[in-house]
Amino acid sequence: MKPILSVKDLQVVFSGFKALKGVTLEVGDREIVTIIGPNGAGKSTLLDAIVSKSPVAAGKVYFQGKNITNKNPYEIARMGIGRKFQNPNVYNELTVFENLLLSLKGDHGIFDSITAKLTKKKRDKIIDVLEIIGLLNYAATPVASLSHGQKQWVEIGMVIAQDPTLVLLDEPTAGMTPEETHATGEIIKSLAQNHSVVAIEHDMEFVKQIAERIIVLHQGEKLAEGSVQEIQNNPQVIEVYLGREKIDVDVAART
Ligand SMILES: Nc1ncnc2c1ncn2[C@@H]1O[C@H](COP(=O)(O)OP(=O)(O)OP(=O)(O)O)[C@@H](O)[C@H]1O
Numbered sequence: 731m732k733p734i735l736s737v738k739d740l741q742v743v744f745s746g747f748k749a750l751k752g753v754t755l756e757v758g759d760r761e762i763v764t765i766i767g768p769n770g771a772g773k774s775t776l777l778d779a780i781v782s783k784s785p786v787a788a789g790k791v792y793f794q795g796k797n798i799t800n801k802n803p804y805e806i807a808r809m810g811i812g813r814k815f816q817n818p819n820v821y822n823e824l825t826v827f828e829n830l831l832l833s834l835k836g837d838h839g840i841f842d843s844i845t846a847k848l849t850k851k852k853r854d855k856i857i858d859v860l861e862i863i864g865l866l867n868y869a870a871t872p873v874a875s876l877s878h879g880q881k882q883w884v885e886i887g888m889v890i891a892q893d894p895t896l897v898l899l900d901e902p903t904a905g906m907t908p909e910e911t912h913a914t915g916e917i918i919k920s921l922a923q924n925h926s927v928v929a930i931e932h933d934m935e936f937v938k939q940i941a942e943r944i945i946v947l948h949q950g951e952k953l954a955e956g957s958v959q960e961i962q963n964n965p966q967v968i969e970v971y972l973g974r975e976k977i978d979v980d981v982a983a984r985t
Contacts, residue, residue, distance in 0.1 A: 734926045740789035742779050749775045751950040762927045764937050767947035773930045777898045812894030822874040830856045833888035863887040879910030899929040915939035
């Protein structure tokens with residue numbers, strides 16, 4: 731099977747500091763790949779480099795067979811890669827429906843998007859997205875009155891409203907309650923029926939819920955790759971990441 735995304739020997743350098751030291755990975759059609767690793771491992775930098783938010787110093791990024799290395803970020807978005815950042819980037823004073831309307835592919839400018847005639851096609855598309863993100867009953871609710879988790883779902887919705895082939899999510903469950911985290915996992919699984927997904931995540935329960943394949947980054951390099959079981963039993967991963975996570979949890983439980 732031909733991969734949707736193919737990253738080859740990617741290097742990113744910040745003022746002489748190598749944040750990525752030659753990372754290679756592939757993402758298949760409608761596959762969910764989860765990226766884990768300690769703080770500073772280079773996870774966000776990897777997603778940034780794919781969409782040209784950080785410049786690639788060496789190596790290549792191919793999307794659907796086309797070389798997109800260091801291409802203009804808007805062009806990359808237009809080609810079909812959607813990126814959600816850690817903090818919700820939504821319009822609080824607008825409703826959930828309006829936020830999604832603003833994100834629809836082909837619309838330009840807040841005023842134009844909101845005042846333009848709402849076609850049936852646009853309405854149906856927004857309803858589809860609302861169903862996927864579980865907010866159908868909140869269409870007319872101002873985003874300001876949603877919970878933190880619901881705002882994150884609106885933003886996931888804003889990404890998928892653009893019909894990306896590949897969705898990149900940076901810690902989609904950050905700050906969520908356990909119930910919201912679980913619901914996010916179900917949203918991502920339903921997303922993967924039509925999209926490829928790469929998600930950075932720290933919460934191992936969540937990773938187990940969604941992961942088909944896990945990639946572990948450590949100090950700018952790929953330390954391991956495999957199924958949940960392979961990763962959980964990998965001694966190097968336990969040493970640099972999973973063991974430490976467990977110690978953190980144990981310490982937190984005692985204090
Ligand atoms: N714009 C930048 N300028 C300089 N250094 C940077 C920049 N962005 C990231 N770094 C450094 O690159 C390394 C990788 O950072 P990155 O944010 O990719 O890690 P991460 O794995 O996403 O960590 P976290 O889990 O804490 O978000 C870190 O040492 C970070 O300080």
